[in-house]
Amino acid sequence: MELKIQNLSKAYSNGVQALNNISLTIPRGMFGLLGPNGAGKSTLMRTIATLQDADNGSISLDGIDISENKQTIRERLGYLPQDFGLYPRINAELMLDHIAQMKGVIKKGDRKNLVASLLQKVNLYQHRKKGLGTYSGGMRQRFGIAQALIGNPSLIIVDEPTAGLDPSERNRFYNLLSEIGENTIVILSTHIVEDVSTLCSRMAIICAGELMMEGKPKDGIDQLKDKIYKKAIQKESLDSYKKEYQVISTKLVEGELNLRVESDTSLGNGFEPVSADLEDVYFSHIAKKVDPITL
Ligand code: ADP
Numbered sequence: 001m002e003l004k005i006q007n008l009s010k011a012y013s014n015g016v017q018a019l020n021n022i023s024l025t026i027p028r029g030m031f032g033l034l035g036p037n038g039a040g041k042s043t044l045m046r047t048i049a050t051l052q053d054a055d056n057g058s059i060s061l062d063g064i065d066i067s068e069n070k071q072t073i074r075e076r077l078g079y080l081p082q083d084f085g086l087y088p089r090i091n092a093e094l095m096l097d098h099i100a101q102m103k104g105v106i107k108k109g110d111r112k113n114l115v116a117s118l119l120q121k122v123n124l125y126q127h128r129k130k131g132l133g134t135y136s137g138g139m140r141q142r143f144g145i146a147q148a149l150i151g152n153p154s155l156i157i158v159d160e161p162t163a164g165l166d167p168s169e170r171n172r173f174y175n176l177l178s179e180i181g182e183n184t185i186v187i188l189s190t191h192i193v194e195d196v197s198t199l200c201s202r203m204a205i206i207c208a209g210e211l212m213m214e215g216k217p218k219d220g221i222d223q224l225k226d227k228i229y230k231k232a233i234q235k236e237s238l239d240s241y242k243k244e245y246q247v248i249s250t251k252l253v254e255g256e257l258n259l260r261v262e263s264d265t266s267l268g269n270g271f272e273p274v275s276a277d278l279e280d281v282y283f284s285h286i287a288k289k290v291d292p293i294t295l
Contacts, residue, residue, distance in 0.1 A: 088133025
């Protein structure tokens with residue numbers, strides 16, 4: 001099972017180049033697509049989900065070209081978009097039953113069993129009679145996963161699923177995703193590094209429409225071995241540090257700025273070597289395209 005993206009490009013009519021010659025191969029398991037806001041993640045997700053077309057390039061699922069076989073792909077796809085509308089007064093059970101019917105589960109008894117098992121899986125069974133408008137952010141996302149799982153998809157796309165969730169909701173959502181990631185391709189698009197470090201065996205980083213890195217999170221970290229340094233500085237001196245060093249991220253702590261700097265050679269001047277983490281991998285790649293991010 002494999003999703004293959006080849007030389008994919010997309011420019012919007014306002015001239016924004018949202019995707020610039022992206023090539024990626026995504027195997028079974030949890031795949032993290034990491035990038036800052038505006039990187040092109042949603043554009044890529046919507047293109048894979050057959051909701052919009054690219055200008056150039058191709059995408060295939062197990063050798064089947066998705067733009068030429070949209071219906072076949074839609075039958076194998078589960079999609080949890082970034083914003084999905086919910087009918088606030090309809091309860092979860094009725095809504096899932098309706099979606100299952102639309103997805104072709106014709107027999108009433110089959111639907112009843114399917115809906116009950118999905119509600120149990122996402123831990124919403126006891127809330128099945130409540131209007132969707134009363135759900136918390138975490139419950140909405142779990143409902144979103146339940147609807148995406150109808151039809152046993154071989155490819156599941158979740159776009160920014162943990163934004164706005166509190167830590168316990170996020171954890172519950174992580175557990176759910178990691179369970180379904182075992183037998184399917186799950187693409188998790190996010191700007192939250194922790195989502196990827198917790199869940200994903202493979203990942204890619206995109207920024208300004210370009211692919212910056214692809215591989216295992218651990219390989220990305222290994223590439224930065226012995227190259228990351230930190231130092232606390234006064235806020236005012238940031239600009240002069242930026243001129244002299246490759247600053248990849250800054251974090252404000254009690255009025256001081258904690259700098260993370262990438263360097264191939266050992267640094268003096270009060271810099272302390274630290275072991276690299278996945279945030280460093282992310283910021284090191286996107287710093288090539290955008291200004292260092294203040295966390
Ligand atoms: P992400 O999901 O990583 O935040 P998007 O794919 O939403 O990125 O957006 C990539 C770029 O394309 C951004 O600069 C965004 O403003 C632009 N963009 C997205 N959708 C449209 C659209 N329908 N029309 C014009 N520009 C768009």
